[in-house]
Amino acid sequence: MNEPNLEYHxxxxxxxxxxxxxxxxxxxxxxxxxxxxxxGVIDNQDYQDLIAVLHELxxxxxxxxxxxxxxxxxxxxxxxAAPEEDGEVLLEVSxxxxxxxxxxxxKEELLAAVEDLxxxxxxxxxxxxxxxxxxxxxxxxxEEEREQIRSALSYEEWQVGxxxxxxxxxxxxxVSCEVVLRYLRRFESLPDHTDKIFVVDENDVLQGVLxxxxxxxxxxxxxxxxxxAREVVKFxxxxxxxxxxxxxxxxxxxxxxxxxxNKRLIGRLTVDEMVDVIREESExxxxxxxxLQEEEDLFAPIIDSVKNRWVWLAVNLCxxxxxxxxxxxxxGSIEKIVALAALMPIVAGIGGNSGNxxxxxxxxxxxxxxxxxxRIGLLLKKEVAVALTNGLLWGSVMGLIAFFLYQNMGLGxxxxxxxxxxxxxxxxxxxxxxxxxxxLGRDPALGSSxxxxxxxxSGGFFIFLSLASIxxxx
Amino acid sequence: MNEPNLEYHxxxxxxxxxxxxxxxxxxxxxxxxxxxxxxGVIDNQDYQDLIAVLHELxxxxxxxxxxxxxxxxxxxxxxxAAPEEDGEVLLEVSxxxxxxxxxxxxKEELLAAVEDLxxxxxxxxxxxxxxxxxxxxxxxxxEEEREQIRSALSYEEWQVGxxxxxxxxxxxxxVSCEVVLRYLRRFESLPDHTDKIFVVDENDVLQGVLxxxxxxxxxxxxxxxxxxAREVVKFxxxxxxxxxxxxxxxxxxxxxxxxxxNKRLIGRLTVDEMVDVIREESExxxxxxxxLQEEEDLFAPIIDSVKNRWVWLAVNLCxxxxxxxxxxxxxGSIEKIVALAALMPIVAGIGGNSGNxxxxxxxxxxxxxxxxxxRIGLLLKKEVAVALTNGLLWGSVMGLIAFFLYQNMGLGxxxxxxxxxxxxxxxxxxxxxxxxxxxLGRDPALGSSxxxxxxxxSGGFFIFLSLASIxxxx
Numbered sequence: 001m002n003e004p005n006l007e008y009h010x011x012x013x014x015x016x017x018x019x020x021x022x023x024x025x026x027x028x029x030x031x032x033x034x035x036x037x038x039x040g041v042i043d044n045q046d047y048q049d050l051i052a053v054l055h056e057l058x059x060x061x062x063x064x065x066x067x068x069x070x071x072x073x074x075x076x077x078x079x080x081a082a083p084e085e086d087g088e089v090l091l092e093v094s095x096x097x098x099x100x101x102x103x104x105x106x107k108e109e110l111l112a113a114v115e116d117l118x119x120x121x122x123x124x125x126x127x128x129x130x131x132x133x134x135x136x137x138x139x140x141x142x143e144e145e146r147e148q149i150r151s152a153l154s155y156e157e158w159q160v161g162x163x164x165x166x167x168x169x170x171x172x173x174x175v176s177c178e179v180v181l182r183y184l185r186r187f188e189s190l191p192d193h194t195d196k197i198f199v200v201d202e203n204d205v206l207q208g209v210l211x212x213x214x215x216x217x218x219x220x221x222x223x224x225x226x227x228x229a230r231e232v233v234k235f236x237x238x239x240x241x242x243x244x245x246x247x248x249x250x251x252x253x254x255x256x257x258x259x260x261x262n263k264r265l266i267g268r269l270t271v272d273e274m275v276d277v278i279r280e281e282s283e284x285x286x287x288x289x290x291x292l293q294e295e296e297d298l299f300a301p302i303i304d305s306v307k308n309r310w311v312w313l314a315v316n317l318c319x320x321x322x323x324x325x326x327x328x329x330x331x332g333s334i335e336k337i338v339a340l341a342a343l344m345p346i347v348a349g350i351g352g353n354s355g356n357x358x359x360x361x362x363x364x365x366x367x368x369x370x371x372x373x374x375r376i377g378l379l380l381k382k383e384v385a386v387a388l389t390n391g392l393l394w395g396s397v398m399g400l401i402a403f404f405l406y407q408n409m410g411l412g413x414x415x416x417x418x419x420x421x422x423x424x425x426x427x428x429x430x431x432x433x434x435x436x437x438x439x440l441g442r443d444p445a446l447g448s449s450x451x452x453x454x455x456x457x458s459g460g461f462f463i464f465l466s467l468a469s470i471x472x473x474x
Numbered sequence: 475m476n477e478p479n480l481e482y483h484x485x486x487x488x489x490x491x492x493x494x495x496x497x498x499x500x501x502x503x504x505x506x507x508x509x510x511x512x513x514g515v516i517d518n519q520d521y522q523d524l525i526a527v528l529h530e531l532x533x534x535x536x537x538x539x540x541x542x543x544x545x546x547x548x549x550x551x552x553x554x555a556a557p558e559e560d561g562e563v564l565l566e567v568s569x570x571x572x573x574x575x576x577x578x579x580x581k582e583e584l585l586a587a588v589e590d591l592x593x594x595x596x597x598x599x600x601x602x603x604x605x606x607x608x609x610x611x612x613x614x615x616x617e618e619e620r621e622q623i624r625s626a627l628s629y630e631e632w633q634v635g636x637x638x639x640x641x642x643x644x645x646x647x648x649v650s651c652e653v654v655l656r657y658l659r660r661f662e663s664l665p666d667h668t669d670k671i672f673v674v675d676e677n678d679v680l681q682g683v684l685x686x687x688x689x690x691x692x693x694x695x696x697x698x699x700x701x702x703a704r705e706v707v708k709f710x711x712x713x714x715x716x717x718x719x720x721x722x723x724x725x726x727x728x729x730x731x732x733x734x735x736n737k738r739l740i741g742r743l744t745v746d747e748m749v750d751v752i753r754e755e756s757e758x759x760x761x762x763x764x765x766l767q768e769e770e771d772l773f774a775p776i777i778d779s780v781k782n783r784w785v786w787l788a789v790n791l792c793x794x795x796x797x798x799x800x801x802x803x804x805x806g807s808i809e810k811i812v813a814l815a816a817l818m819p820i821v822a823g824i825g826g827n828s829g830n831x832x833x834x835x836x837x838x839x840x841x842x843x844x845x846x847x848x849r850i851g852l853l854l855k856k857e858v859a860v861a862l863t864n865g866l867l868w869g870s871v872m873g874l875i876a877f878f879l880y881q882n883m884g885l886g887x888x889x890x891x892x893x894x895x896x897x898x899x900x901x902x903x904x905x906x907x908x909x910x911x912x913x914l915g916r917d918p919a920l921g922s923s924x925x926x927x928x929x930x931x932s933g934g935f936f937i938f939l940s941l942a943s944i945x946x947x948x
């Protein structure tokens with residue numbers, strides 16, 4: 001994609017944004033279904049204005065507008081957006097919004113939208129397109145491209161092979177820089193983000209890379225083999241995209257070669273894809289911690305939202321029921337000292353909060369590769385020490401308050417002990433949950449916020465009520 | 475920074491990693507303070523091995539190793555790492571770890587570490603360096619660089635001016651591509667990430683940019699003015715780095731010019747800095763939601779961890795106390811029906827969980843610019859509808875369970891009503907908290923997880939206990 005044909009003015013974009021929204025809202029009641037009757041529409045000033053604004057937008061901006069519109073307005077705007085950019089826009093929007101857009105398109109529109117896309121981008125869209133559209137598009141491509149698309153589709157979403165692109169420039173090591181420059185001039189344009197040219201032998205085996213920065217300053221008579229970098233960061237199609245993204249981040253890469261098991265160059269990774277991986281990865285962690293299954297279209301039908309959220313709500317209900325049975329077991333104690341019912345949520349609550357702090361820190365450290373599962377012992381020691389400190393500190397404060405509220409010294413002391421113990425429990429579980437998930441090869445963020453609260457609730461109630469039963473009623 | 479002189483093998487790096495850790499652990503008891511007695515050390519094989527591994531690492535890898543080591547081992551490794559890369563490593567590590575490394579260095583070591591850094595990187599380190607070191611370093615720089623450093627330091631951390639770099643290549647519009655190529659060849663090397671050359675007039679006013687991709691394919695006789703792109707995405711030093719990062723992400727940029735109020739070119743932004751901004755921003759959101767003030771050194775002294783966490787723990791205690799007083803107000807009802815004590819945490823818990831789902835989704839949408847505060851009405855409607863659906867669904871399940879447990883029909887119905895109402899409350903507050911913070915220009919993630927739990931706890935207890943008091947005891 002080229003650079004946008006507009007200056008970057010966030011304010012101006014925000015204005016366009018509001019403009020599009022209000023135009024779409026005005027038009028909606030009149031032309032809910034534009035296909036049914038297009039004749040009278042042309043004279044409508046709002047309609048003309050909306051098209052004019054939309055056709056000036058960069059595809060990425062069109063995508064942003066579509067994301068933030070409710071379903072009906074979204075479909076209306078989508079029908080009026082510049083059709084020659086439909087493919088780019090589909091690539092930019094999130095999965096859930098893409099689905100709603102594709103649903104609104106006919107077969108011919110879909111074919112037109114994807115016909116100019118390069119192989120890697122077509123492969124990215126293919127899983128979301130109707131089957132017959134995909135097979136029809138494939139027929140228009142040559143054998144090489146079909147092979148590339150099939151290859152991309154054969155990898156999992158999280159693998160390098162699924163997101164690498166196939167447009168690249170490669171040269172031989174035994175030519176001079178002068179020859180390379182002349183060779184490049186024969187291109188109409190170079191692939192996006194070309195910061196290096198790949199050097200291969202006659203079997204396409206990767207020999208090294210020639211950074212453009214070097215090419216531009218080298219002596220025209222120098223041979224590529226003497227100027228190129230031989231040790232390069234390279235990837236395999238089976239590699240994890242998150243690890244590739246971390247390598248891009250660490251080593252400040254713009255592009256990197258992808259090679260097959262015979263070290264033959266088969267594609268390249270570009271930093272713009274890696275930026276998306278980083279963004280998606282940290283979003284997925286955040287959603288996952290809160291117990292959401294996937295990124296949600298903000299204006300999804302209610303049923304979709306309910307589906308996205310029900311699993312962890314159900315888990316939460318089960319754990320809440322357990323906590324409730326823990327309390328139920330101490331109903332006798334509560335009948336005798338009803339203050340216990342009022343104080344027990346404090347013990348549970350601070351445990352949940354503190355446990356969430358620990359778990360968030362660890363999920364983050366695991367995601368950035370700062371932490372390996374081997375450091376578990378050391379971390380446990382530290383987190384327990386922090387919990388002990390906080391427990392004695394805040395436990396004493398709450399113990400005093402409980403003492404003043406209920407004029408019961410024993411109750412105050414039980415409060416101190418219960419809070420300290422529950423914070424220690426929270427610290428241990430806050431370390432163990434994500435580290436164990438990581439060791440098992442699972443996503444350490446998975447529902448961690450729900451799980452830690454489950455433990456600190458049941459644990460907190462049990463610790464507090466049993467201490468109270470033993471020392472105040474025993 | 476150049477590309478690392480090693481192939482990217484995550485496994486190999488992991489091996490090095492473990493190697494360094496175990497060597498450091500072995501060496502620690504013997505050479506806790508290497509400066510005190512260096513003479514006997516040289517013969518130690520572990521010592522030699524550790525140095526050998528460390529000197530092969532890329533600075534970014536050294537930084538990753540240092541992040542994951544406990545304090546004493548970290549200082550030991552730091553002293554043995556390749557000193558010529560000290561500056562790069564300091565730039566790579568997180569703020570909290572940087573502090574521990576700088577503390578371990580003498581004045582001469584610090585001066586040596588930063589002497590070769592370009593102006594923008596020196597400015598990035600300056601706030602963390604001892605004052606006398608900064609002033610001594612500044613004396614070694616020429617007037618232009620001192621001015622650049624002063625300028626960078628005059629901006630806030632979150633502004634483009636603080637992270638832009640000053641190394642760039644600029645040319646005039648009235649020369650031919652041939653001349654540009656010859657001009658570039660006079661450089662020893664081009665600045666990192668040079669994907670475009672900036673075209674300026676005699677007053678340094680930005681006229682356009684010449685992408686290297688175009689330069690390489692254009693006719694040598696073409697004039698730059700005819701080949702360059704005139705409309706470019708450009709930034710002002712006062713701009714927000716997060717907005718700049720979003721623009722880089724949207725428009726797939728590698729570098730972009732920064733101009734002053736007279737449109738004069740003063741620096742450039744590069745994608746590697748933007749990747750860091752994106753990573754830091756999403757991390758900060760995650761930490762902030764959980765009520766952590768800042769990224770924490772995993773092996774920070776306990777006192778630092780306590781300080782980082784106490785504010786939100788204290789807030790949580792206050793809100794828990796309020797929830798406790800709400801329960802306290804209904805002690806009479808609980809004495810009569812002790813089952814209320816066992817059931818009330820279920821109502822509060824599911825509200826907290828569901829509210830967290832809502833708030834997480836909204837914080838994420840606000841962060842990626844998908845959502846503007848103006849859509850609040852529409853979102854409220856949708857979230858309340860989702861909450862009503864979930865409330866009636868899961869409320870009925872729990873109502874039935876409560877009925878079977880306690881053989882009390884009224885209790886079951888109160889349960890259904892209370893859960894539904896608390897989920898609706900959670901939905902409304904889950905939308906309103908982040909949207910209001912955003913409207914006020916505050917960070918929408920700020921402690922949002924703690925705040926939502928506060929509302930759903932107190933609210934849940936109040937709704938459930940007052941419904942029970944009215945319908946079961948009234």
